[in-house]
Amino acid sequence: MNILVGVSGGVDSACVLNILKSQGHSVIGAMMKIYDGEIKTIANSCYGTNKKKEIEDAIAVCKAADVPFHLIDLSGEFNEIVFSKFKELYLNGLTPNPCVMCNKFIKFGLFPKTAKNIGLEFDKFATGHYARNEFSEKTGRHELKKGVNPKKDQTYFLYKLSQDELKNILFPLGAMQKEDVRKYAFENNIPVAQKIDSQDFYKGDYSDLFDCDDIKGNITDRKGNILGHHNGIWNYTIGQRKGLKIAYSEPLYVLEIDKTTNTVIVGVKNETYNKYLIANDLNWVALDNPTKPFEATAKIRSASNPVDVVVYPFEDKIKVEFKNEISSIAPAQAVVLYQDDVVLGGGTIIGAK
Numbered sequence: 001m002n003i004l005v006g007v008s009g010g011v012d013s014a015c016v017l018n019i020l021k022s023q024g025h026s027v028i029g030a031m032m033k034i035y036d037g038e039i040k041t042i043a044n045s046c047y048g049t050n051k052k053k054e055i056e057d058a059i060a061v062c063k064a065a066d067v068p069f070h071l072i073d074l075s076g077e078f079n080e081i082v083f084s085k086f087k088e089l090y091l092n093g094l095t096p097n098p099c100v101m102c103n104k105f106i107k108f109g110l111f112p113k114t115a116k117n118i119g120l121e122f123d124k125f126a127t128g129h130y131a132r133n134e135f136s137e138k139t140g141r142h143e144l145k146k147g148v149n150p151k152k153d154q155t156y157f158l159y160k161l162s163q164d165e166l167k168n169i170l171f172p173l174g175a176m177q178k179e180d181v182r183k184y185a186f187e188n189n190i191p192v193a194q195k196i197d198s199q200d201f202y203k204g205d206y207s208d209l210f211d212c213d214d215i216k217g218n219i220t221d222r223k224g225n226i227l228g229h230h231n232g233i234w235n236y237t238i239g240q241r242k243g244l245k246i247a248y249s250e251p252l253y254v255l256e257i258d259k260t261t262n263t264v265i266v267g268v269k270n271e272t273y274n275k276y277l278i279a280n281d282l283n284w285v286a287l288d289n290p291t292k293p294f295e296a297t298a299k300i301r302s303a304s305n306p307v308d309v310v311v312y313p314f315e316d317k318i319k320v321e322f323k324n325e326i327s328s329i330a331p332a333q334a335v336v337l338y339q340d341d342v343v344l345g346g347g348t349i350i351g352a353k
Contacts (some may be wrong), residue, residue: 002026003170004122006107007069008056010197012128014190015181016172020126028120029062030070031055031204032111034078034102040208041083042098043075060191066144072114075104081105082317089212093257094332095237097302099158104160108169124170129154132174132341133166136286142166143286146341147174156302159336159346160283211236218264219246222255227266233257236264239272239328251326273325279335279347280317286344289313296337296344298322306338318347 003020007013007029020025035043035051055071062069066249082101089096112125131154142163147153161169172180185193214231221227228246230236235243240254244266253272256265277300284290290313297306299322307326312319320335329352336346 001124002028002122003124003126004030004112004120005067006111006125006127007031007058007061007193008128009054009061010128010193011185011190011192011195012130012173012181012197013059014128014187014192015184016128017061017067017115018188018190019172019184020170022069023070027067027318028067028161029058029065029067030072030111030115030120031058032107033071033075033107034073034082035238036079041079041235042086043078043083043111049193054182055111055169057192057195064189064191064335070115070118070120072111072118074110074114077110078102078106080166089232089332091212092209093233093236094258095330096242096332098263098309098332099157099302100334101271102283105158108158108161112168124168126170126172128173129158129171130173130176130178131158131171132215133169135167139286141286144343145174146338146343147171149177154336156342159334159343162283166285168264188242191206215262217264219244219264219266222265222267227252230264233259233262233264238330269327272327274327274329274352275325277329277349277352278317278319279349280320282316282345282347284345286339286342296339298338299336300326300333310338311337313329317350 005013005017005020005027007017017027017029035041055150059069063108081100085101086096086098130148130152132145134143134145134332136143144155144158144161144166217230218226219228219230228256236254236257238254241251244252246252248278250268252266253269254264255267255271258265293312296309296311298309299306308323327347331349331351333349334346335349337344
């Protein structure tokens, strides 16, 4: 089989490349360039801090495995499709997840499509994500399943993948533990075996990232009492506790962000809890557009544990009701629904009560 492997210069994708070649497949390595070296975006942190070094590492991995390497420039598309939307939402007091957007539109969308357009021939596209993609004879659908290592599972970021995309995707690391991947890299003398894992999110100051001036506003409680001041609502997210710089009898948390009045609203812990959320922009993976209520588990953040819920579909939205109240639901984040280890689908949070 001819397989295109998305390489990043990291150990996970390097192991995927070597595993697939050892299985007798014809492998091509390709790296997507999503930064342009000048414009600062969240892409600046997706492949570590030294972009030239990341490309050099990816080339070295492919050379050591004796497979061809291609660098595909998608920096313009990333800035237009992912970063511009991320910036727009964040400046409006929302908390989008750029990794979800990037996976859907760039990494599993334009990246393999562009590879084919420049003449690369392949049957499947493989990445180093910790997830599983299995076809169910019972349902006739491809099922996106959690990776066997719950701490490394990345299905939260992949819930927007369609059936047409899943039928052409391989996740060779989904059934492996991270320590086994690292061991494989050392045992097979992969050049990046000792390289630390990169982070996928921007760690700098958002004012610097967005290239915007401070816009001062008030920090208030829900009654409108002014408790402090801020320099820009984009520096805050729902549930945030640190960095408020307010002296109070109890720890304070961000409850709401009001773009219209440029206000950050805070409260104590028991004010952060919600009974349900509403989500739209739905994508169903293991289900076919459900119309009746059903039970599931749900994650509202990538690092959160799944919790028991009842899902009520209506119109083009869902109401996700929690069996136990949950804290700090952030609009524009994703809610992803599971049944055991199978991703049922998910959507974008637009509100919570």
